[in-house]
Amino acid sequence: MSLTPERHTELKRLAIQLRRHVVESVHYAGAGHLGGPMSAAEMLVALYFETLNIDPEKPRDENRDRFILSKGHCSIGLYSVLALRGYFPIEELKTFDAIDSRLQGHPDMGVLPGLDMSTGSLGQGLSPGLGMALAAQLKKQNFHTWVMVGDGDSQEGQIWEAAFVAARYGLDNLTAILDWNGLQQYGWATDKGYDANDRLAPQDNPGERWRAFGWHTIDVDGHDFDAILDAFAEAKSHTGQPTIVIAKTIKGKNISYMENDFAWHSKPVTDDDLKQAQDELAAQEATL
Secondary structure (H helix, E strand, O other), rough: OOOHHHHHHHHHHHHHHHHHHHHHHHHHHOOOOOOHHHHHHHHHHHHHHHHHHOOOOOOOOOOOOEEEEOOOHHHHHHHHHHHHHOOOOHHHHOOOOOOOOOOOOOOOOOOOOOOOOOOOOOOOHHHHHHHHHHHHHOOOOOOOOOEEOOOHHHHHHHHHHHHHHHHOOOOEEEEEEEEEEEOOOOOOOOOOOOOOOOOOOOOOOOOHHHHOOOOEEEEEOOOOHHHHEEEEHHHHHOOOOOOEEEOOOOOOOOOOOOOOHHHHOOOOOOOOHHHHHHHHHHHHHHHO
């Protein structure tokens, strides 16, 4: 997909703004997940500003594209892009994780417009996604369903049950996106016991596994807008199989002290942490 230089710059700016809202919201709430939303920022922006057929004024339109965040603990990333897209005021992000807020720690479709599924328990996002895609196929509707999964999310058996069924029905109107940042919250046990500094990869060769389940696979740099949008376009045009976009990403991307540090999967943000993150993001925005 060809973007004008101006549009390319605007998408980069939106990703920076998303990351800023994530860190500020988690700081204000005193808790929340950061590493995963940071790794998914470009993909969320690409979806909501270029790919999805959606209208914030009509969040329940029957013909809209659907998006499910299976790794629901990264909700603040989804809330941030929804706010940027105009589903609700950006100021509402300050209520993140408050007891009476619409922006709960895990997405609740019953209270917030723009959400197509409530998620939280890992592994439970792909099943409703395939149900939506199958319903569209049976009803001869042309909306596309997108589901973002993560590393730990993909270790749940329900993901693979859904993967099998989606391929069996040839759901080419279903695309999964693997945010493959290589760091889940907890590592694997080793012969030395649990050692936080000796962490095995959450999964090896995910493309090989998904192909074995009958999916079309696309490997992509999950922080490159041109590559992401080309992959999304290919996923929409591919026929006969569901597609998974395997996006190699960096956990904590664009915040120096968070990058590739599993400890920032979920961690309170101090005043100093916030200031450094804001300064780094401001410097990145100034170079656009």
